[in-house]
Amino acid sequence: MKLYERLAREIEDLIAQGVFRHGDRIPSVRQASQHRQISITTVLHAYMLLESKGIIESRPQSGYFVRLPASMGGNTGGKIETELRTSEPIAVSAQVDVSRLVLSTLRSIGSGSAIPLGSPYPDPKLFPSDKISRYGSAIVRRKSQWGVTDELPPGNPELIRQITRRYLENGEPVDPNEIVVTVGATEALNLCLQAVAKPGDTVAVESPTYYAMLHAIERMGMRAIEVATHPSEGIDLGALSSILDTTRIAACMVMPNFQNPLGFQMPEEKKRELVELLARHHVPLIESDVYHELYFGESHPRSLKSFDTHGLVLHCASFSKSLTSAYRIGWAMAGRFHEQVEKLKFLNTLTTPSIPQLAIAEYLKNDGYEHHLRRVRKVYAQQANLMTATVKRFFPEGTRTSHPMGGYVLWVELPPAVDSMRLYQLALDNGITIGPGYMFSAANSYRNFIRLNYSYTWSPEIEGALITLGKLVAACMAVSRA
Amino acid sequence: MKLYERLAREIEDLIAQGVFRHGDRIPSVRQASQHRQISITTVLHAYMLLESKGIIESRPQSGYFVRLPASMGGNTGGKIETELRTSEPIAVSAQVDVSRLVLSTLRSIGSGSAIPLGSPYPDPKLFPSDKISRYGSAIVRRKSQWGVTDELPPGNPELIRQITRRYLENGEPVDPNEIVVTVGATEALNLCLQAVAKPGDTVAVESPTYYAMLHAIERMGMRAIEVATHPSEGIDLGALSSILDTTRIAACMVMPNFQNPLGFQMPEEKKRELVELLARHHVPLIESDVYHELYFGESHPRSLKSFDTHGLVLHCASFSKSLTSAYRIGWAMAGRFHEQVEKLKFLNTLTTPSIPQLAIAEYLKNDGYEHHLRRVRKVYAQQANLMTATVKRFFPEGTRTSHPMGGYVLWVELPPAVDSMRLYQLALDNGITIGPGYMFSAANSYRNFIRLNYSYTWSPEIEGALITLGKLVAACMAVSRA
Numbered sequence: 001m002k003l004y005e006r007l008a009r010e011i012e013d014l015i016a017q018g019v020f021r022h023g024d025r026i027p028s029v030r031q032a033s034q035h036r037q038i039s040i041t042t043v044l045h046a047y048m049l050l051e052s053k054g055i056i057e058s059r060p061q062s063g064y065f066v067r068l069p070a071s072m073g074g075n076t077g078g079k080i081e082t083e084l085r086t087s088e089p090i091a092v093s094a095q096v097d098v099s100r101l102v103l104s105t106l107r108s109i110g111s112g113s114a115i116p117l118g119s120p121y122p123d124p125k126l127f128p129s130d131k132i133s134r135y136g137s138a139i140v141r142r143k144s145q146w147g148v149t150d151e152l153p154p155g156n157p158e159l160i161r162q163i164t165r166r167y168l169e170n171g172e173p174v175d176p177n178e179i180v181v182t183v184g185a186t187e188a189l190n191l192c193l194q195a196v197a198k199p200g201d202t203v204a205v206e207s208p209t210y211y212a213m214l215h216a217i218e219r220m221g222m223r224a225i226e227v228a229t230h231p232s233e234g235i236d237l238g239a240l241s242s243i244l245d246t247t248r249i250a251a252c253m254v255m256p257n258f259q260n261p262l263g264f265q266m267p268e269e270k271k272r273e274l275v276e277l278l279a280r281h282h283v284p285l286i287e288s289d290v291y292h293e294l295y296f297g298e299s300h301p302r303s304l305k306s307f308d309t310h311g312l313v314l315h316c317a318s319f320s321k322s323l324t325s326a327y328r329i330g331w332a333m334a335g336r337f338h339e340q341v342e343k344l345k346f347l348n349t350l351t352t353p354s355i356p357q358l359a360i361a362e363y364l365k366n367d368g369y370e371h372h373l374r375r376v377r378k379v380y381a382q383q384a385n386l387m388t389a390t391v392k393r394f395f396p397e398g399t400r401t402s403h404p405m406g407g408y409v410l411w412v413e414l415p416p417a418v419d420s421m422r423l424y425q426l427a428l429d430n431g432i433t434i435g436p437g438y439m440f441s442a443a444n445s446y447r448n449f450i451r452l453n454y455s456y457t458w459s460p461e462i463e464g465a466l467i468t469l470g471k472l473v474a475a476c477m478a479v480s481r482a
Numbered sequence: 483m484k485l486y487e488r489l490a491r492e493i494e495d496l497i498a499q500g501v502f503r504h505g506d507r508i509p510s511v512r513q514a515s516q517h518r519q520i521s522i523t524t525v526l527h528a529y530m531l532l533e534s535k536g537i538i539e540s541r542p543q544s545g546y547f548v549r550l551p552a553s554m555g556g557n558t559g560g561k562i563e564t565e566l567r568t569s570e571p572i573a574v575s576a577q578v579d580v581s582r583l584v585l586s587t588l589r590s591i592g593s594g595s596a597i598p599l600g601s602p603y604p605d606p607k608l609f610p611s612d613k614i615s616r617y618g619s620a621i622v623r624r625k626s627q628w629g630v631t632d633e634l635p636p637g638n639p640e641l642i643r644q645i646t647r648r649y650l651e652n653g654e655p656v657d658p659n660e661i662v663v664t665v666g667a668t669e670a671l672n673l674c675l676q677a678v679a680k681p682g683d684t685v686a687v688e689s690p691t692y693y694a695m696l697h698a699i700e701r702m703g704m705r706a707i708e709v710a711t712h713p714s715e716g717i718d719l720g721a722l723s724s725i726l727d728t729t730r731i732a733a734c735m736v737m738p739n740f741q742n743p744l745g746f747q748m749p750e751e752k753k754r755e756l757v758e759l760l761a762r763h764h765v766p767l768i769e770s771d772v773y774h775e776l777y778f779g780e781s782h783p784r785s786l787k788s789f790d791t792h793g794l795v796l797h798c799a800s801f802s803k804s805l806t807s808a809y810r811i812g813w814a815m816a817g818r819f820h821e822q823v824e825k826l827k828f829l830n831t832l833t834t835p836s837i838p839q840l841a842i843a844e845y846l847k848n849d850g851y852e853h854h855l856r857r858v859r860k861v862y863a864q865q866a867n868l869m870t871a872t873v874k875r876f877f878p879e880g881t882r883t884s885h886p887m888g889g890y891v892l893w894v895e896l897p898p899a900v901d902s903m904r905l906y907q908l909a910l911d912n913g914i915t916i917g918p919g920y921m922f923s924a925a926n927s928y929r930n931f932i933r934l935n936y937s938y939t940w941s942p943e944i945e946g947a948l949i950t951l952g953k954l955v956a957a958c959m960a961v962s963r964a
Binding site for chain 2: 100102106133136137140199215216219221326327328344348349350353355356
């Protein structure tokens with residue numbers, strides 16, 4: 001039995017013995033931590049376990065309390081109230097212009113020493129940067145004469161071999177001749193979208209949407225139509241079907257696995273249905289699968305591409321979320337649009353830099369990618385729980401959170417009165433960054449939402465930042481009432 | 483007096499003494515080299531000096547001969563016949579679709595051990611790759627925790643500082659806030675063009691044109707109009723002015739310094755006129771200045787941007803031709819279009835990889851960039867002469883060459899009967915690559931032209947390859963006559 005399980009059991013026993021009675025406030029996380037000389041993380045873990053069993057509950061701004069058993073008329077834990085609902089965007093195609101906001105936000109997130117809850121990147125401390133760099137240095141020493149022609153599209157042959165092998169290990173055989181190496185998934189998404197649609201066309205996206213999708217649409221002067229999206233199952237097929245029946249859609253862009261910001265994993269059967277729905281309408285389906293390696297479940301989630309029998313799925317991925325963000329290596333597998341994507345890659349950036357390609361290829365060949373991923377997945381899963389519990393505890397009533405099934409971001413709905421841009425500014429003044437909801441919609445649909453990053457190693461600083469954030473949310477509400 | 487000058491003097495003396503009489507064949511380069519135990523390079527140098535003085539002449543396939551003095555009725559050295567003329571493209575805007583040809587050509591150029599006369603890249607042996615790599619490794623060791631936000635557009639601040647300093651050293655003060663770091667000049671050109679023109683627009687280019695320009699036009703589905711271009715002074719301002727008067731031109735794209743493939747340097751006064759002409763028409767002027775560091779003259783040539791007073795010049799450059807091709811670091815300074823270019827950079831590839839940016843910044847800060855360049859310039863200037871002389875000597879009559887004033891490519895006009903694609907194939911079969919003229923025009927205007935790269939250290943293999951090429955050209959002519 002682990003330490004946190006033992007602590008949970010102890011508290012359960014204390015309740016059973018009547019030491020704590022229903023309605024009683026139990027010791028705060030900090031008190032318990034100091035008192036028992038165990039880490040805050042362990043205490044939080046224990047409290048979350050008790051909460052999930054319905055034995056205690058957290059009350060915003062107050063602490064943890066022993067629950068009245070349901071059989072005795074206790075509430076049901078606020079289950080309905082704290083759950084996100086399916087989004088209800090207005091299905092009108094809109095011009096996209098979010099990049100200025102995103103760029104200025106990312107800049108402030110990167111500057112100085114602020115607590116990076118708003119960062120889109122995973123904590124680099126968990127990445128095997130040193131190992132990859134060593135491969136990079138060795139390659140540089142070994143091969144001092146660089147030809148650039150080796151790296152012409154589709155990309156470095158050894159890296160393509162290693163990417164192919166990785167798909168095979170994940171149970172998804174792919175054709176190496178289909179892979180085109182790109183400057184991150186950003187370029188892959190851009191090339192795929194440019195291959196299938198032209199300026200002025202309308203593209204269907206999830207709501208909320210990962211802003212990389214919105215950027216690709218904005219870059220080409222296209223229009224976005226946001227589709228209702230279920231917080232744990234993904235894009236609403238009924239809503240999408242209606243749109244396809246009534247509007248000329250040039251492409252659909254989604255993240256089937258651990259969508260940013262919602263963190264859901266589309267059920268496998270729904271993935272198949274989505275692929276088939278679009279194929280029936282002859283609409284290309286672009287998927288960003290950059291988080292696929294970061295699953296919390298038992299097995300690797302399938303890509304939409306693995307369900308594709310028509311060559312209509314264009315699959316984009318990268319190493320930026322799972323191995324190293326600094327190298328900017330992504331790739332596309334574009335089905336029947338392969339030739340066009342390869343040509344566009346050549347036109348767009350000529351080649352992807354060599355050394356990062358070779359360094360990653362060497363790492364994949366020789367080192368423990370799977371081992372690294374297992375560790376990261378476990379840490380992220382734990383920290384997802386810790387952050388969810390902390391937000392539930394310290395944020396005002398009316399706050400709802402996503403239930404990430406992978407990846408490293410949490411989507412938080414704040415009470416309607418809160419403007420996330422104002423909160424973002426207040427947080428920044430307090431040395432904390434957050435991702436304001438505005439970044440995730442072309443139609444400003446997520447005014448009172450924020451995205452939080454839980455990839456950073458849990459610490460008193462992060463817990464403190466969340467407590468501060470909770471107070472700032474309350475302050476925003478008070479201002480709004482005044 | 484240098485060795486080759488001494489040799490030239492000796493031969494001059496021998497002619498004066500009547501040992502060699504006019505019309506006599508003098509010893510072949512090889513014979514003279516063996517006989518005197520001096521290098522082929524030195525002999526070629528000496529012969530070129532004598533040729534430039536009008537004392538000897540080379541006859542295709544035959545060798546060097548003592549000239550009849552002009553006063554005695556000798557020909558004028560074929561000056562008119564061997565000079566390239568101003569191009570005369572048909573001024574009709576055309577769709578652009580050259581990238582497939584260029585990509586397949588570059589691929590074959592890069593594969594295997596062929597003599598890389600067709601390569602677009604400088605000989606990597608002359609590059610300080612080891613030094614830059616050492617900086618790269620050191621950075622990687624020093625900074626194992628990568629944030630990506632440091633590199634968000636406009637790019638790494640230290641690299642931007644070093645680029646600014648370099649412009650200052652070259653006598654061209656620039657505003658560091660205008661610099662946006664890109665994935666090579668390729669991306670810079672793309673972003674600049676996208677910032678000022680839209681699909682369907684017409685863009686004026688030189689003729690022949692560097693294919694990177696054609697790619698940028700093709701990428702956005704724009705049209706190109708090719709403008710008459712003087713082989714040593716650049717784009718014809720009269721022709722351009724007529725086009726501007728009659729056609730809606732969205733932008734003009736040129737290489738003012740050491741244009742690829744012609745190698746000219748626009749006279750400074752003509753640069754000013756070009757900038758003013760376009761400003762009068764309110765047409766943005768995009769310049770690729772990637773060869774500016776590789777001048778053969780006394781001083782650094784000015785950029786078009788340095789003449790700009792309206793913010794209408796968009797300046798693109800990179801380190802790929804002068805420092806390292808493998809790192810893919812370029813930049814744009816886009817005048818009044820700066821904000822748009824910065825935004826498009828963010829949309830296109832998010833960030834430029836960090837390590838290459840930092841490694842180059844460190845090299846520029848600490849090492850002998852100027853020293854490296856001085857060496858490279860001298861070598862390229864010598865090899866330009868060697869290759870020109872060799873082509874003149876071994877290629878059939880009717881061959882004309884450019885007179886590069888910088889950079890590392892020679893543009894060769896072959897007799898009209900020769901199809902450069904056929905020559906390209908024959909050359910490839912003989913282990914030699916060349917750049918077929920087709921790559922340099924959207925209108926297939928350069929059927930009987932080739933581009934040769936003289937950056938590779940002169941060797942018997944390269945001389946041999948040129949001799950073989952000369953024979954293949956002759957063979958192409960024979961086939962065409964048959």
